[in-house]
Amino acid sequence: MSYTLARYKNKLLERFYKDKHIKPEALRNLKTLESIDIKSKLIDTQYVVIDTELTGLEIKKDTILSIGAVNMSGGTILLGNYFYRVVDPLSCVNPNTVVIHGITPGEASECPTIDRILPEFIDFCKNKVIVGHCVSIDIDFINKEMKRLYGFTIQNPVIDTLKLYWWYKKKRLGYDAFADQSDLLTSSLFEIAKEFGVPVQEIHNAVSDAFITAQVFQRFMPILMRKGVVELSELIRIGKP
């Protein structure tokens, strides 16, 4: 869907929800696209780099365990300005994922429910371009909750760092080489981080992984600009999930 079309649809949605006592944070999210100028420069754009931890990958039965997000102003990471919430999943945590995240069911139960966290989260993302690694999975789970709570999906433009990585490899290796070897390219955030010299620590949670993603995105900034990608619209084209 083109950006103009998205904005148009967005307007319609806004009008549609106006009469239905829409929640204020949802209304603010609906206005997101209006405040983002796709003609603006990459370095003048506000980004929010996100990551989620999930109970599993099945959209129907699994849920969000935690959400982390880090703010970036252009290529600059705002270190103190981050978002991290652990969600009470309501349903039982799958014991297999505890091993990965270290969040036990008991621990998560003391945390607020997604119904309280999602409004905070979409306000944190207000008027910013969302960036994430393999971000479509995160967005799918966020949208599941969005639809349940507000009836529509999150409105922010979304950039996938994995797509940026593939684009970069394609530019470097040449198109043909890429065509042959695309399935050999890694999709692991940590391997890409290491390739770009971003330190990867032992312990992972949603916010530390969002921070790693932010640093990877930070390394892409000068590369993008060197290759002539200056405007946000071009970034959206390359980094579309």
Next chain:
Amino acid sequence: MITEDVVSFIKNVIPFQFLREEELIAIAEKTMLEFYPQNTFILKQDGPPSDSLKIIKKGSVKVYARAESGEEIINDYRGEGELIGYLTLFTEGKSRVNVVTLEDTLCYLISKGEMIHIINRHPNIKDFFHQSFLKKYLDKTFQEMHVKSLCTSSSDTMLYTTPVGNLATKGVISAFQDISIKESAEIMTRHEISSLVLIDSNAVPVGIITDRDLRKKVVAKGLNVDNPVSTIMSVSLIKSDVKEYCFEALLKMIRYNIHHLLIVEDGKLKGIITNHDLMMLQGTSPITIARDIENQYTVEAIASLSNKINSIIDLLIKEAAKADNITKVITEINDRIVKKILDLAEKKFGTPPLPYCWIVFGSEGRKEQTFRTDQDNAIIYADPETLAEDEEAKGYFSLFSEYVRDSLIRCGFPACSGNYMASNPRWRQPITIWKSYFSNWINTPKPEAILSSVILFDFRPIHGDFTLAESLKRHLLEALKGQDMFLMQMARMTVNVKPPLSFFRTFVVEKSGEHKNQFNLKFKCTAPFINIVRLFSLEKRISETSTMERINALRNIHDTVREYGEEMIYAFEFISLLRIHHQYKQITNGTMPNNYINPDELTNLQKKTLKEACQLISKLQDMIENRYLLGRMS
């Protein structure tokens, strides 16, 4: 977790290291992370001023300016933990320099607004951005070093590390247990001792009496003094083995409420230790040692006192004394030891046939001695009038100087490896010969002559007829007049050894061998500094010998010192103190002191201060080179 990383990084960055943890956390929450690929211009000359303070987290930058001629003038290379962009942060003007990344570089950024906020709250940080480095941070470096020394070497640790055997008075006076009270009191009076150990026929100590016993058990009770002493002696003899540590001895004294403790080795009496000895160990004062030296009449006794010099340094370091004061006190004590030994030598060999003056030079001459340093001494004697007088003087001073050399070795002053000692006939000569030595070196400045000048021109009289030394000093200052060739050779030697800073402002260390990753602080920093100041002193022909006194004397008469004098004082003070602390630490760890420093073991503040000091040395060397060598050779 993200901000924790920031805190743990910036708490080692000057000037943030002076802030408390919670203040650092507050700063971390406002900090940003920026990435600059290789060859990025962070600041541009004549471009906008910096809008944030940048702390290099990883990578490095070059700071340079371009002169109107187009020539590139490199100011600095900066790496991890160093700052960018603070000069123009608070001024409205344009950036005066280019800052370009030499590799991919990550920086923590603190915005101008936040920096203003920080500066208004913390005068420490404000000072940092408004003063020259050496001046403003020297005191803090001292404080830091002082605190470190307190942790590693308080007097308490001396108590825990010194065996009682080292402290015990040897050759204890003892008597057989069957003598009377009166007899034992007489023995104590005769030997001026406050306690007497009583032994059985096998020389095993069986009891002790003290002044206190005589007072409490005899005089106060009107006891007959003809009674056997065994009736009043303390029989439950409290003993310590020579290998026990002093704190154990102290514990015993406290537990049994006694002031004397016998020290035994294999059951046999070895010595005695008093609570006074332990107090001396904790707070040995330079004054008591100096007084004690005066009261000694044998080389052995002086030698055992001279071992206490390290505990004086301990005391001075604890009191956070400046290096200048530490070396002055040590010099004073060493001077007294030498004088006392010369006294003993005069007694042994009789009155010298001619008036003489004992001079010292090298570090001793400059009053810059720290821990044990080589002997550097010589004898000037009055010109003999007859051949017989000449022969007599030669014979006398030969035996005399050998005795002094050997006695000083026993007191812990090793012989000079270059044989610059009065025991070498070359360095015990009549005043006229001495004057001709000096004149020859100055008139024919060959490399050996320069070497001798460097060592001997820092001479100072410490004993005998000072007018001889004064006459030689006057001769030296007179002989230097108009001797540009000599000064030029001296300048050449002075710029020969460069401070251990690489082109990239990192420390140059040894690449292999015993001192891998270390550099010789004395050879690379102290000596070049002393040489610079000596050159300036010879240029202006001043008579001072100590580096500090020379700098102060030159401040109103020497152009370079007028401009850099203050920084020179700070830099020399720092280098000297670093050396003293380094050697002191080695001694407390039981290793032989040396001058090898591993820069990685210095704190950031020490590193930074040392770099500034090295840069000052380089700058002064460059000025000397320009003045003497470039201009004249081209």
